[in-house]
Amino acid sequence: MHRRDFMSRTGAAAAALGFFPASLAGLEREPRPGRLERRSLGRTGAKLSLLGFGGIVVRDATPAEADRRVGEAIDRGVDYFDVAPSYGDAEQKLGPALAPYRKDVFLACKTLEREAAGARRELEQSLKRLRTDHLDLYQLHAVTKRADVETILAPGGALETFLAARAAGQVRFLGFSAHSVEAALALMDGFDFDTILFPVNFATWHAGSFGPQVLEKARSKGMGVLALKAMARGPRPDGPRTEFPKCWYAPLAEPEEARMGLRFTLSHPVTAAIPPGDETLFGMALDLATDFEPLSQAEALAIKERAQAEEPLFAYPSADA
Numbered sequence: 001m002h003r004r005d006f007m008s009r010t011g012a013a014a015a016a017l018g019f020f021p022a023s024l025a026g027l028e029r030e031p032r033p034g035r036l037e038r039r040s041l042g043r044t045g046a047k048l049s050l051l052g053f054g055g056i057v058v059r060d061a062t063p064a065e066a067d068r069r070v071g072e073a074i075d076r077g078v079d080y081f082d083v084a085p086s087y088g089d090a091e092q093k094l095g096p097a098l099a100p101y102r103k104d105v106f107l108a109c110k111t112l113e114r115e116a117a118g119a120r121r122e123l124e125q126s127l128k129r130l131r132t133d134h135l136d137l138y139q140l141h142a143v144t145k146r147a148d149v150e151t152i153l154a155p156g157g158a159l160e161t162f163l164a165a166r167a168a169g170q171v172r173f174l175g176f177s178a179h180s181v182e183a184a185l186a187l188m189d190g191f192d193f194d195t196i197l198f199p200v201n202f203a204t205w206h207a208g209s210f211g212p213q214v215l216e217k218a219r220s221k222g223m224g225v226l227a228l229k230a231m232a233r234g235p236r237p238d239g240p241r242t243e244f245p246k247c248w249y250a251p252l253a254e255p256e257e258a259r260m261g262l263r264f265t266l267s268h269p270v271t272a273a274i275p276p277g278d279e280t281l282f283g284m285a286l287d288l289a290t291d292f293e294p295l296s297q298a299e300a301l302a303i304k305e306r307a308q309a310e311e312p313l314f315a316y317p318s319a320d321a
Contacts (some may be wrong), residue, residue: 024294026219026269035077037292039271042224044173044194046107046136048080051289052084052226055083055090056246056277058097068277070097074105076286080272082197082226084141085122085128091129099131107132110141110177111158114151119161125168134169138162140176140187144320149186159191172178177228179314182321184214188221199314200227200273202264203234206304208287208312218268227273230265231258231281234311246277249313253281259288264303267295277303 027041028047036049053073058066070081081098083090090107098105109126113119123138140152140162152158165171170275175195178184187272204210233250244251252258262285265273268279275285295303 005028006044018287020211021293023266024269027271032077034290036286036290038077038079040224041226041271042195042218043222044224046106046224046286049078050266050272050292051078051273051285052082052108052190052274053078054079054274054277055081055087055094056133057279057282058093059088059090059246061093061279063093063096066093066097069282070094070101072283073286074101076290079105080108081250082108082110082274083126084112084125085109085129086141095129095131106136108137108139108175109135110139114140114148114158116158116160119158120164123161123165123170135171137173137175138165138171139174139195139197142177142179143183143187143219144179144318146182146186146321149183149190152187153190155214175224175226178214180321181210181214181316182318184273188217188223191198193223193240195224195226197226197228197274199229199232200225200265200268200270201229201313202261202303203232203307203310204229204312204314205264206307207310208313208315210316213239213316214279215268215270216238222287225270227265227268227269228272229313231261231276231285234313244276244278244281247281251276251281252277255284255288258284260303262289263292263295263299267300308312 028037030047036061038047039050040047057069077272083094103250111119111122113122124275140158143149162174162267166174173194175193177197198214200211215225236250252261275282
């Protein structure tokens with residue numbers, strides 16, 4: 001991206017979202033004392049719990065453990081579940097555990113395939129593993145490179161499968177997750193997706209200039225925004241993952257730090273955040289988010305100052321895009 005374009009887009013986003021804490025007025029919010037708040041999902045008409053259940057929480061679990069973890073999340077008010085074939089055996093574990101609740105939850109899945117034929121194979125496999133005849137949301141997974149965006153949107157690209165599946169009633173809504181600003185903006189320019197799943201994190205936002213321009217564009221298009229990495233600190237140090245092995249990044253593991261990260265993310269106009277896949281951290285997130293309150297201006301400024309000392313997990317522009 002040329003510097004002039006970068007500065008123009010960054011400046012426009014800063015102008016639109018500079019009054020942080022951002023207003024949540026554009027969201028329909030449904031308080032539920034003792035349980036997780038629910039929020040509207042863009043123009044879809046759906047409402048989701050403000051925390052989602054990432055399928056990695058049940059990866060490598062026994063069937064009994066998966067049943068218990070899903071049941072406990074449901075009891076706390078979680079009604080949004082997200083999984084992907086790349087999460088090991090998570091689909092095989094989540095499908096049976098979620099079966100008793102399927103009609104009452106919003107189930108999202110993703111594909112790393114960029115061409116139509118591969119996306120079709122993976123969609124059929126996911127439906128079978130998840131023991132359902134449809135997905136509420138189907139997403140392109142972790143799009144980073146602009147070359148992949150071109151493949152997805154071109155004839156024979158994965159978007160063809162997405163549109164056919166929606167027409168056939170196999171999926172309700174279409175979305176994507178992205179790990180670069182460049183890919184996210186290009187996908188939103190190329191097609192009217194219903195949702196975006198994107199990192200909204202205190203350090204990437206302030207120290208990486210990563211996020212404001214994406215949220216502003218999504219807002220202007222009426223998209224539902226789902227958030228990743230709310231409880232991320234930054235890159236993980238080299239070495240074995242002896243603690244929190246399901247996290248590829250360094251998480252905010254202390255309760256007050258994790259509360260800060262969650263409140264930063266959920267004080268933006270996002271529908272829901274997906275906590276880390278580690279079951280201990282996920283349980284902590286449920287406790288911390290049940291009594292969510294938006295940040296005050298003073299708290300937001302304190303977080304901004306703290307973020308400058310962190311190494312962001314993502315930054316804009318991206319060397320990988």
